[in-house]
Amino acid sequence: MFQVKADILSKEEVIPGVFSLTIVSPEISRNAKPGQFVHILCGSENDNFVLRRPFSIHRVVPGRAFEILFRVVGKGTEALSRAKIHESLDVIGPLGNSFTYSEKLESALLIAGGLGVAPLIFLAEELAERYVKLYPMIGAQEKAKLLCYIDFKRMGKKTYAATEDGSIGHQGTVVDLLNRTIHQIRPQVIYACGPKPMLRKIAETADEFGIDCQVSLEAKMACGIGVCLGCACVTKKGYKMVCKDGPVFNARDLVWDQDEVGRLPSGGCMCETQETQDSD
């Protein structure tokens, strides 16, 4: 892991309130693996003391830069959305573990709700290079809020979409879509990221079909490097730290405790749970 002062190369408001930032860091881009995250100091030094915000690495420009994708949900992301091109950010990364796959992997289903798609693009690009057959499945409230549909399309992948209003793809949730299509697809592995209640249902489906399932979690986090023990999640082997033991966990190892699920309403690109701790 590195602590770098990294310049913003480009910034785009992908859909209203959702931004992508490309940040120059050869160190981070060279070492990053899909599923890992960066911890960014958001806002100027004159601002109030604010914890770093974690962001999934959305994609890398090999050897040069990396991209993050986030929604403005609190004061950290709000400050970051105002950052200007060429401005320098204090970034620590790459952090955490990564999605894993065997050399022999032939097919994978990538499923995301909302901003959960952020880490899956990086994974999809890496798996595509290895000629793994990919089934991307993404969901949103409506077509206008569906993220990364075009990115998957550009990769030449048949992309399954679910929207609550049916404006594109299946009308309903991405979990419904999964349950309707899993029989035909039968992937070797499912990679999932999104709100925890959604992940829980995906884990149940994966379990039912005996499919290996890896989920990327988020939690309120302080240090991001495994020191403060703040971002604990409950697993069958006891408390594990989302920042260091995760953010990717095998779904079978997690304890999907109802109380805890209720306490973690959002999910996706790492920063959302962190951000919802302030009153927006």
Added chain:
Amino acid sequence: MSVNLSVNLAGIKMKNPVMPASGTFGTGREFSEFMDIKSLGALVAKTVTLRPVVGNKPPRICETNSGMLNSIGLQNEGIDHFLKHDLPYMRKFKVPIIVNIAGNTLEEYAQMCRDLHGVEGVSGIELNISCPNIKAGGIAFGASARLAEQVTAAARYNTDLPLIVKLTPNVYNISKIARAVVSAGADAVSLINTVVGMSINIKTFEPCLANITGGLSGPAIKPIAVRMVWEVAQTVNVPIIGIGGITTAEDAIEFLLAGATAVAVGTANFINPRATIEIIHGIEAFLKERELTDIKQIIGKVKT
């Protein structure tokens, strides 16, 4: 012109007055990727207990204005694991190591002091009698002068190492507690531990922490800590480690002026892993700028 930053903390010789606060630095392993641990005045290990502790339910932390609440619950692997796995690693840095311990009973504190007796590389013991996030022990000892005295005496009887007692701010009269632990044999005191606080999510009507309350740390508590260090410095004649929201060299200097011989940096480590090192450089620059040659020239020099 060279500046002498070294301090002697109750027999612990530190090349500068800056150390991490217990529980914010692990064993230094993660931080060694960002900074040279050897530059620190001392290393302070995360609280160890006699037996492993699993810690509290999540969510364990929550950001607040200029600070954060935590309720980790002293998660650690126990002293045997610490001695076998963590201490040998920490020794490699060749800086004084202060081992922070917490117990549920007087006997547990005493037992851990015996376990640490004669162990290579241990320069001092810090008694955590101020953790607000565990049910038994912890703050229960630190909030009563009588119990604080008893636990210090129990530790004192079982160790010859420099003994530091970490005090809680969650008391009416911290000077009284400081006097009690010094009378029982404490060689130094460190203050403050976190301030008990609470935060509520108004969307869900639920407390932000699963433990409901937690310990507040960060810049929000600094003025409380400076006041308490200043008060305790008037009261007892042992060195003080000043702790509470130190983020910059300027913050550290306030504590030194208030009467702290050394300072510990806590929550700032989470935001800037190089915070300790930057503070050391900043203190040195501050002294040079004022043509001072020794850090002792500012310790306790607040003009009141």
